Amino acid sequence: MAEDVVTMEKIVALCKRRGFIFQSSEIYGGLASTYDYGHYGVLLKQNVKNEWWRAVLQERDDMVALDAAILMHPKVWEASGHLAGFSDPLVQCLGKCKQRFREDQLREAQPEGELKCPVCGGDLTPPRQFNLMFETNMGPVQEEGSTVYLRPETAQGIFVNFKNVLQFSRKKPPFGIAQVGKSFRNEITPQNFIFRTREFEQMEIEFFVPPSEAPVWYDRWRQWRLDWYIDLGIRPDHLQLREHGTDELSHYSSGTSDIEYLFPMGWSELEGIANRGDYDLSQHAKYSGDKLEYVDTATGDRYVPHVIEPSAGAARGTLAFMVDSYDEEEVEGRERVLLRLHPRLAPVKVAVLPLVNKDGQPETARKIYEELRRLMPAEFDTGGSIGKRYRRQDEIGTPWGVTVDHQTMEDQTVTLRDRDSLTQERIAISKLGTELLGRLNAPWRTPKLGGGEAQAA
Ligand code: ATP
Numbered sequence: 001m002a003e004d005v006v007t008m009e010k011i012v013a014l015c016k017r018r019g020f021i022f023q024s025s026e027i028y029g030g031l032a033s034t035y036d037y038g039h040y041g042v043l044l045k046q047n048v049k050n051e052w053w054r055a056v057l058q059e060r061d062d063m064v065a066l067d068a069a070i071l072m073h074p075k076v077w078e079a080s081g082h083l084a085g086f087s088d089p090l091v092q093c094l095g096k097c098k099q100r101f102r103e104d105q106l107r108e109a110q111p112e113g114e115l116k117c118p119v120c121g122g123d124l125t126p127p128r129q130f131n132l133m134f135e136t137n138m139g140p141v142q143e144e145g146s147t148v149y150l151r152p153e154t155a156q157g158i159f160v161n162f163k164n165v166l167q168f169s170r171k172k173p174p175f176g177i178a179q180v181g182k183s184f185r186n187e188i189t190p191q192n193f194i195f196r197t198r199e200f201e202q203m204e205i206e207f208f209v210p211p212s213e214a215p216v217w218y219d220r221w222r223q224w225r226l227d228w229y230i231d232l233g234i235r236p237d238h239l240q241l242r243e244h245g246t247d248e249l250s251h252y253s254s255g256t257s258d259i260e261y262l263f264p265m266g267w268s269e270l271e272g273i274a275n276r277g278d279y280d281l282s283q284h285a286k287y288s289g290d291k292l293e294y295v296d297t298a299t300g301d302r303y304v305p306h307v308i309e310p311s312a313g314a315a316r317g318t319l320a321f322m323v324d325s326y327d328e329e330e331v332e333g334r335e336r337v338l339l340r341l342h343p344r345l346a347p348v349k350v351a352v353l354p355l356v357n358k359d360g361q362p363e364t365a366r367k368i369y370e371e372l373r374r375l376m377p378a379e380f381d382t383g384g385s386i387g388k389r390y391r392r393q394d395e396i397g398t399p400w401g402v403t404v405d406h407q408t409m410e411d412q413t414v415t416l417r418d419r420d421s422l423t424q425e426r427i428a429i430s431k432l433g434t435e436l437l438g439r440l441n442a443p444w445r446t447p448k449l450g451g452g453e454a455q456a457a
Pocket of ligand 1: 194198201311313
């Protein structure tokens with residue numbers, strides 16, 4: 001993809017056209033910054049999450065999984081500091097537009113002098129605090145003490161289960177707990193499509209380590225998480241690790257880095273990796289009265305583990321994979337739009353298409369499709385010209401296409417088309433399944449890197 005080809009508008013249009021993502025409640029005019037995932041969007045985001053689970057859980061032996069509830073005891077949010085501090089100072093325009101803005105974001109854009117409204121140039125109010133947590137009530141009656149919150153991060157569910165996990169899992173630090181789930185933040189300025197929404201999914205790890213090992217694990221996790229995006233096809237020159245300055249760090253953090261991606265609106269955070277010390281476990285120990293520490297039965301050593309937290313957004317990742325794989329090219333005088341997605345991320349792996357809709361071809365193609373779909377997500381399509389059907393598959397990123405033609409009826413071979421190179425080779429039907437499974441699990445090489453270099457996954 002040439003850098004100037006992709007815009008957010010093109011991604012939004014493709015998402016709607018091909019059924020990845022829709023505006024929520026669209027027939028009622030839509031609800032601001034909320035989105036619904038359609039068929040291919042569900043499959044793509046699910047694949048992003050699956051690849052995350054594969055890398056952080058399946059391919060390691062020092063991690064366990066968790067799925068904590070969205071609603072938690074309100075004290076959790078006192079202990080975590082969210083009730084007191086999960087707010088951003090806002091300023092409101094006193095001029096024409098009356099809009100509200102985050103003061104810190106305005107300051108970035110207007111580093112000097114008195115802040116002015118970026119929309120209409122009006123004067124602004126002094127900053128005020130707003131709580132970013134969504135509140136609701138537990139039980140049908142709204143009464144004192146019934147207030148609960150939709151969690152603004154999945155992390156706290158992990159901390160409050162530290163003791164449970166330690167008891168059953170027979171793990172000792174260094175080990176981690178991984179979780180994927182919905183989080184909610186009443187963001188002031190949701191924007192940029194699914195980049196910043198009020199309801200979103202996080203993929204979070206809390207990795208518990210002996211205190212002296214924290215800096216080493218922090219470095220490792222920064223590298224591992226960066227490599228994960230590269231292995232799944234994002235061009236390395238579209239990723240950067242940005243270490244927070246001391247003025248940006250929370251008081252308990254001794255290091256935080258953002259993995260940033262070059263989105264169409266510029267470099268923006270994809271994932272944060274933080275060295276959080278023993279802050280979280282100590283806070284929950286203080287507020288709950290429970291001891292949250294590790295006791296080494298062999299040596300008698302006891303300590304509160306330090307925590308490294310790699311925290312990623314599933315939607316931001318999904319958006320980055322779409323943006324980075326988006327491409328347009330001209331083939332034989334016709335424009336083709338395609339997503340050069342890593343095969344493991346692609347919503348559909350193989351499309352089976354009869355060249356023509358007669359002569360037994362659709363029946364044979366359907367049989368092949370029914371065999372293949374037992375192995376991997378597959379599609380069977382008979383509607384429209386073969387060119388149109390391929391364009392549709394290119395736009396949803398399907399890496400392989402199988403065409404059944406007149407020769408198939410004679411010698412039981414089909415053509416196998418590669419999305420990226422457009423090469424077509426003949427292959428026996430009996431070998432298709434093994435061939436495609438092999439390709440799906442092989443290291444993947446993308447032909448479209450910024451530097452023109454291919455890269456092994
Ligand atoms: P930002 O500075 O962009 O608001 P953050 O630093 O507050 O993000 P974290 O609290 O570190 O974000 O959350 C970890 C990850 O969760 C982020 O890197 C991002 O991928 C995702 N995330 C956070 N807020 C949102 C949101 N409003 N919409 C979508 N994803 C989000």
